[in-house]
Amino acid sequence: MNSFLIITHSTLAEGFYNSTKFLSGLTTNVKFIDAYVDESDWTKEAEKIISSQDKDKQLIVLTDIYGGSVNQKMTLMLAKYHFILITGVNLPLVLSLVLETQPLTKEKCENLVEEARRQLQIIEPIKSDSNETDSDFLS
Amino acid sequence: MIKELRVDDRLIHGQVALTWPGHLGTSHIVVANDAASKNEMQQSALKMSVQGTAKVLVRDVDGAIKLFQNPKAKSIPMFVVVNQVKDAERIYSGLNGQQIERINIANVGRFDGVDKNLKTEINGSILLTTADKDAANKLLNSGANVVHQVIPTDKAEKFSNLLKE
Numbered sequence: 367m368n369s370f371l372i373i374t375h376s377t378l379a380e381g382f383y384n385s386t387k388f389l390s391g392l393t394t395n396v397k398f399i400d401a402y403v404d405e406s407d408w409t410k411e412a413e414k415i416i417s418s419q420d421k422d423k424q425l426i427v428l429t430d431i432y433g434g435s436v437n438q439k440m441t442l443m444l445a446k447y448h449f450i451l452i453t454g455v456n457l458p459l460v461l462s463l464v465l466e467t468q469p470l471t472k473e474k475c476e477n478l479v480e481e482a483r484r485q486l487q488i489i490e491p492i493k494s495d496s497n498e499t500d501s502d503f504l505s
Numbered sequence: 506m507i508k509e510l511r512v513d514d515r516l517i518h519g520q521v522a523l524t525w526p527g528h529l530g531t532s533h534i535v536v537a538n539d540a541a542s543k544n545e546m547q548q549s550a551l552k553m554s555v556q557g558t559a560k561v562l563v564r565d566v567d568g569a570i571k572l573f574q575n576p577k578a579k580s581i582p583m584f585v586v587v588n589q590v591k592d593a594e595r596i597y598s599g600l601n602g603q604q605i606e607r608i609n610i611a612n613v614g615r616f617d618g619v620d621k622n623l624k625t626e627i628n629g630s631i632l633l634t635t636a637d638k639d640a641a642n643k644l645l646n647s648g649a650n651v652v653h654q655v656i657p658t659d660k661a662e663k664f665s666n667l668l669k670e
Binding site: 388389390391392461465491498500501503504 | 519520523524527533535546549560562571572575577578581656657658659
């Protein structure tokens with residue numbers, strides 16, 4: 367249905383892949399590139415994946431930093447190939463994307479990005495409502 | 506009605522909250538745990554994992570059994586989480602084996618502080634104390650449907666096969 371390519375500076379991409387697999391088990395359509403871990407040109411691998419993309423599937427490319435070179439290079443590739451590029455990737459975003467069963471449109475991606483953005487927050491201690499009754503729960 | 510009674514040593518956590526309620530089609534989660542029912546901080550932390558996507562109620566094991574006996578509870582599909590097999594067995598026998606579609610022993614015994622040498626290691630995520638092993642055998646002998654399936658994309662294994670090995 368949808369497929370994903372995560373590209374980051376060094377091994378974070380692989381980490382996103384591993385954590386997504388651990389949490390959801392849904393990684394058959396997820397590929398990752400750990401950029402700059404060696405001398406090789408990772409953009410060639412990225413272009414190969416993007417150009418051989420199955421036309422029936424929507425490809426989403428996720429990068430780590432807006433101004434970083436990974437995202438710069440992928441932005442240039444947007445002119446040549448059809449895919450959706452999202453930067454500032456976080457784990458909640460990856461999870462909501464892979465859990466999506468419908469084809470992802472740009473609009474749907476915008477909603478998921480907004481949801482994932484809200485996950486970035488400072489946590490305050492909370493008080494639980496210990497007076498919750500069985501009937502509240504069952505109503 | 507209990508769609509699934511899950512044994513998980515972390516109770517509700519990312520894996521559980523993300524995948525199971527959707528998979529089971531339930532929006533009611535009950536955590537049946539004696540310690541958590543007395544600890545407000547832990548209750549708050551447990552509720553964070555679902556973030557408004559499901560209703561969560563934390564009760565001690567006896568309180569949970571009482572809840573399941575409420576006539577209203579019989580028509581609501583529920584996902585129930587405990588952190589040890591003996592609590593699952595208490596619920597099963599408390600309800601005379603009724604209303605429970607499946608017991609899933611997913612993860613158990615990794616963080617209870619009990620010496621690993623005193624436990625039976627079934628696989629990497631299941632370490633049974635003697636009490637838990639007895640409870641598991643008791644469940645199997647009463648004919649309960651007991652499986653091991655960590656996440657929905659895993660294959661459900663019959664727990665009786667795992668115990669034999």
